[in-house]
Amino acid sequence: MPPRISPPSKAITSILRCKRSSSLRLRQYATIVAAPQVSYAQLNRTAPPTAKFPKTQPPSYKPPEFRKSQLLRQYASLLRSTPLMLVFQHNNLKSVEWTGIRRELNKALRKVDETRAKAGHVEGNVGEGVKIQIIQTGIFISALKIVEFYKPETNKSPSDPTDPASPSSATVPELTHTLSEAAHQATMKKTHALMPLLVGPLAVLTFPTVSPQHLKAALSILSPIPGQFPAPSRKANPGYHDLPVQTGLQKLLLLGARVEGQVFDIEGTKWVGSIEGGVDGLRGQLVNMLQSLGAGLTSTLEGSAKSLYFTVEGRRTMLEDEAKGGSGGAPKES
Template sequence: MSLKTSILGGIRAGIYRTVSPSLGKNFRGISPVSAFYSTTSQPQQYDSFEQRNTEKALFSRKTFLMDYYKHLNDSNDIVLFVHHNNVAKADNKKVRSDLKKAGAQLNVIRNSIYNVYLKSEHESDPAAAGVTNKNRGVKHPLSPLLNGPTAVITIPKCEPSVVNDVLKVIKNAQDKLILIGARVESSVFDVVEINKFKDLPNKEQLQAQLAGLLTILGGAGLVRTLETASSVLYLTMEQRLKDLDPSEKSEEESS
């Protein structure tokens, strides 16, 4: 191997690891939608990045995109799918800036490669040799969305308020961006469900509301119990069991 080839390979390997932290020696992490499948594959082990046995050439554009799409899906709780239509350069810059302020990111995707990725997303390495052919017949619930010019808007955390802000950006873009569906954690949503989801409180707010409701209804003791350390909770429950079952208590005293 020439020095030039070695240096180039090292640079490309570094780019791949930056784009997808799950790549390298181990391939871990399964996208949430993989709950759709009944089987999962064990992570493949590699002594070095360049030993990956991929369907296409290791440093090809297709392998890069497969890895990048895996990274996007593994590192974001919410992925919104939109059709983009005649977005001028100036408009594109503004939309991306507004989405970034809202806590999201826009990525234009290649439908054919993204669809190949979706069919194999439950695999530890969707780009591995033989995987595409193995999953050729898989029907993924998101595949019907991949028609025409498509982009994904990714949101790291499952925050309805962020979705609400993103939908405002999409609305302001008028017909240049059209919402068509979404993946929210392990669920696939249509447009109606997304619009309902955006008005929901986040998990922390729901927990606070539940705690407040329990307190109002006289459940302050229960709230404190739920906040207690597990070891203390166990001892409390054990003592309560003895109080309810005197025979158990008498057996301990006789022993």
């Protein structure tokens, strides 16, 4: 049998009810006393829109957590830091084909670095910074327009709106980062000279510096031309003639290049790659051209001065002869 529990008496029940009501009343009084006095202006005052965001992640027009937003930032950074870029169109290359193409490209660029090192160049291994990658065409076009056309002001406001300690009455300046609404509005209706080439599946080959020698080596692998950019022979490089590499190269098509912010077609790209001696050779050609121009200008000025001198001297001699003849032929007076 369960144990018998006697119910509480009426006196005990009344005491418990009194204690409970008194504790609730005290808690209510404490809550009312602890509540601060908030004015109507303070209730309507709102914090700046960037105060709730950390400094490293300001509010963006496009959500930064999406992959497209991160690709846009990556492409914009790549365009700002790459002075030389080749654009290729690819047609469903397999992973084996990409692997073989990258292997042969790295091998050719490594040979150029070794040759330059033997010649005494101290730029380092430029070929290690040359990369080929597949891009999303639409996002790459947006990044290209932002890099080329969106030039925000460099002057920053003294009060940082992303700092929670900044007063709410501070003026919130316009955000100027790559994902901001200002960048989107400034480039929404712009067109770039490279945009007609950016159609279909694309891949870009990026160079850390403008090196015609490395460009020539890359073109001899990715887009060989007999006589100008010859492909390596089977005896010198048998791996280049493997079936996956050759099949992949048939699916690559060179469209153009972007060199120091300027758009080059296929012929212009070939001209950059055919500069003898690289950048040093181009500088030598420029110096020779300036020297020849200066020598030609000097000879022209000297010729004009000499011609004027001979003319003046001839005229002076003629006047002297006329004066002598006139004085000798005149009759003498007695």
